[in-house]
Amino acid sequence: MNEIEDLFRRHPFAAGLDDEIIAFIAGCASNAVFPAGSYLFREGAAADRFYLIRHGTVAVETYLPGHGAMTVLTVKDGELLGASWLIPPYRYAFDGRAVELTRVLAFNAKCLREKAEADHHVGYELMKRFIPPLIARLQIARLQALDCDGVAAVTADD
Amino acid sequence: MQPRFLTVQQRVAETADVVTLTLDNAPPGQAPPGFRPGQFNMLYCFGIGEIPVSISSDATCPERLDHTIRAVGTVSRALTRLEPGDRVGVRGPFGNHWPLAAAVDLDVLVMASGIGLVPLRPVLYHLLHERADYGRVALLYGARTPANLLFQPEIEQWRRTPGLDLRVTMSRAGPEWPGDVGYVTAQLPKIRCDPAATLAMVCGPEPMIRSSAVALEALGIGAERIFVSLERNMKCALGLCGRCQLGPLFICRDGPVFSWRQVQHLLPVREL
Numbered sequence: 001m002n003e004i005e006d007l008f009r010r011h012p013f014a015a016g017l018d019d020e021i022i023a024f025i026a027g028c029a030s031n032a033v034f035p036a037g038s039y040l041f042r043e044g045a046a047a048d049r050f051y052l053i054r055h056g057t058v059a060v061e062t063y064l065p066g067h068g069a070m071t072v073l074t075v076k077d078g079e080l081l082g083a084s085w086l087i088p089p090y091r092y093a094f095d096g097r098a099v100e101l102t103r104v105l106a107f108n109a110k111c112l113r114e115k116a117e118a119d120h121h122v123g124y125e126l127m128k129r130f131i132p133p134l135i136a137r138l139q140i141a142r143l144q145a146l147d148c149d150g151v152a153a154v155t156a157d158d
Numbered sequence: 159m160q161p162r163f164l165t166v167q168q169r170v171a172e173t174a175d176v177v178t179l180t181l182d183n184a185p186p187g188q189a190p191p192g193f194r195p196g197q198f199n200m201l202y203c204f205g206i207g208e209i210p211v212s213i214s215s216d217a218t219c220p221e222r223l224d225h226t227i228r229a230v231g232t233v234s235r236a237l238t239r240l241e242p243g244d245r246v247g248v249r250g251p252f253g254n255h256w257p258l259a260a261a262v263d264l265d266v267l268v269m270a271s272g273i274g275l276v277p278l279r280p281v282l283y284h285l286l287h288e289r290a291d292y293g294r295v296a297l298l299y300g301a302r303t304p305a306n307l308l309f310q311p312e313i314e315q316w317r318r319t320p321g322l323d324l325r326v327t328m329s330r331a332g333p334e335w336p337g338d339v340g341y342v343t344a345q346l347p348k349i350r351c352d353p354a355a356t357l358a359m360v361c362g363p364e365p366m367i368r369s370s371a372v373a374l375e376a377l378g379i380g381a382e383r384i385f386v387s388l389e390r391n392m393k394c395a396l397g398l399c400g401r402c403q404l405g406p407l408f409i410c411r412d413g414p415v416f417s418w419r420q421v422q423h424l425l426p427v428r429e430l
Contacts, residue, residue, distance in 0.1 A: 059339065071331050071339040076348070099336065139369065140341040144329045147302060148272075148363035 004029050007105055011052045012078045013129050021122055028111035034058075034098035040081070041092045047084035049106045053077055056102025061095045072144075073137065074099065083134055085109035159396070161202050161247030162191075166240050167222065172308045175229045176273065177238040178214060181246065184221040192220045194255030195280030196387060196415045200395050201225060202247030203240070207233040210392040210410070212277035213251060218287060223248075226276040226308065252395040253414050256281050256359050257385055265293040265351040267379075269370050271300040271342050271362030275308050277387050277414070278361050282316070289321050293356075296323035296349050300342030300362070303328055304335045323349065342366065343373045353378030359415075361387040368425055371418045384418035405430050 005026040008014050014022055032051075034040055040051060040058060051058075058081055060073040072094065075081045081104070084092050090109065116123030168180040183190045193199075193213050202208040209231075215224030229235040240246060258281065266285060270278045278297075285295050297316065301307045307326070316324050325345045327338045338345070342362070356379050360370045367386045374384050390402035390409040397411030405424045407413065424430055 057338075068333050071328075071335070073340050074338045076338075136344070140344055143341050143343075143365060143369060146365060147329070148365050 002026070004031060004105070007031065007054065008052070011054065011105065013052050013080055017125060021125055024115060024119070024122060025107075025112065025126070028108045028115065029105045030108075032104050032106045034102045034104070036098055036100045036102075038098050040096040040098060040102075040104070043092055043095050045092050047082065047090045047092045048109050050080065050082035050085050050109060050112075051096075051104040051106055053079050053081060054103040054105065056104075057099040058102055059097045059099050061097055063095070069095070069097070072141075080130070080133060083130065085113070086130065159249050161200070161249045163245050164223070164248050166242050166244045166246060169241055172226065172310075173306050175238070176226060176306075176308060177229070178224050178226045179237065179240060179246070180215070181223040181225070181248065182221070183223040190220040190223075191251070193217055193223075193251040193280075195258065195284055196255040196277050197251035197253050198277070198395075198414065199223075199225065199248050199250030200252065200392075201227075201233075201237055202249070203233050203236040204245070204247065206236045208247070208249075208393075209233045209237075210252070210395060211237075212387075212414075214276045214279045216283040217280050218283070224279075226273070226279075228273050249395065252410055254412070256387075256415055257357065258284055261357040262291045263293065263355075264383075265356040266295045267349060267351055267356055267358040267374070268295070268297045269299075269342060269358060269360045269362070269374075270297070271366040271370075272302065272306070273308070274360075274362030274366070274387070275299055276361075278359060279309065279312075281359060282322075286316075286319065286322065294323065294351055295321060296325070296351065298325050298327070298342050298345045298349070300327045300329065300366070302330070304331055325349075343370050346370075346373050346377060351377075356383065358384045359387075360384065364388075364425060371422065375418070381419040381422060382417050385415055386418060386421065387414045388416060388421065389414065403430075 008026045058075045059071040061069040061071050064070045164181040166179050167182045170178045198210045198212045200208050201211045211225040214226040227234050227237050229238040268278050327340050327342050328335055331339050358374050360367050371384050388409050392402040392410045393399045395410045397408040402409035
């Protein structure tokens with residue numbers, strides 16, 4: 001087993017995957033380190049990677065003129081980062097900035113898409129691991145959009 | 159029940175629209191009336207009206223009674239404008255309290271969002287006073303932006319407190335916030351606890367309460383060990399007027415603290 005396979009196996013994303021699929025998917029991965037303040041990806045750029053965070057924190061940001069970079073989500077150890085590689089036009093929708101020294105497994109998106117297309121079982125295993133965090137983030141985004149912390153549950157004294 | 163008349167000792171502006179009033183609760187020659195974490199008082203602003211407000215201070219120091227108030231309506235706006243020396247009418251304390259005795263020897267997970275931290279602040283004081291009685295203790299607190307963070311000096315102090323796993327999340331933030339951004343529920347998978355021996359206490363806007371309780375259940379914490387504090391339009395605080403009725407429950411009399419098992423089937427019903 002090579003080092004990348006081993007790192008991938010130890011990431012929560014790989015839990016439940018059999019050895020064959022781990023080796024197959026790990027073939028698309030490389031190890032990468034981002035110093036604090038550096039960008040993993042920029043909004044509008046080709047979404048040619050997705051990342052599994054091994055250690056560190058990444059802020060998912062968008063730039064608001066007059067306000068600067070606004071963080072909409074932070075992603076940390078054990079989580080996945082980047083879903084834009086899944087759907088055309090394969091462009092990142094946000095900036096991804098390392099808040100601290102961040103170590104990741106970076107997966108070549110085209111390589112993964114081709115493997116998923118060639119073996120739908122692999123594709124299904126990938127989807128089973130992508131959908132739960134993406135649904136969770138969608139639900140969280142809805143609560144953030146509601147801004148319900150800014151609304152009193154009742155205005156008992158109006 | 160007649161109100162007592164207490165004097166404002168201190169006014170602290172927590173955020174642009176949230177104020178903590180410290181009331182002198184030490185009647186001359188008498189022991190100050192006590193309270194339990196989670197209870198509330200009815201605060202009467204003279205000539206304007208009366209509203210329920212959670213007690214946010216340390217129950218072991220009942221002579222100083224903190225109420226943290228968000229200016230959302232006529233009475234709350236008037237209360238937040240009071241200054242030291244002003245007087246306020248106080249009825250209470252009312253309602254039940256957080257199940258701190260039932261949490262002894264268990265891991266304790268405290269989840270708060272926005273102004274929901276107010277009724278849980280006395281819980282934090284208690285847990286830290288009696289730290290040896292509990293297992294792992296975590297506070298997950300979410301706020302809209304860094305400018306909406308309540309009790310900031312205390313939050314900083316709690317960050318450095320051994321035995322308290324504090325995780326603060328902003329819904330959105332600019333470069334000034336170095337911490338986590340997302341929603342308070344996203345912190346749950348990162349918390350170390352034994353779900354079979356964990357008691358959770360949750361307070362915040364109702365969508366946050368519902369989503370948190372569901373996420374806690376998904377972690378394996380039983381609905382009978384998830385407790386939530388609810389807010390409804392209270393008037394009498396005595397279970398007589400019915401304004402705060404939620405199905406068979408009166409929030410003021412039977413609550414405001416309920417187990418998730420008691421209320422999970424009631425909260426999604428809009429007609430209630």
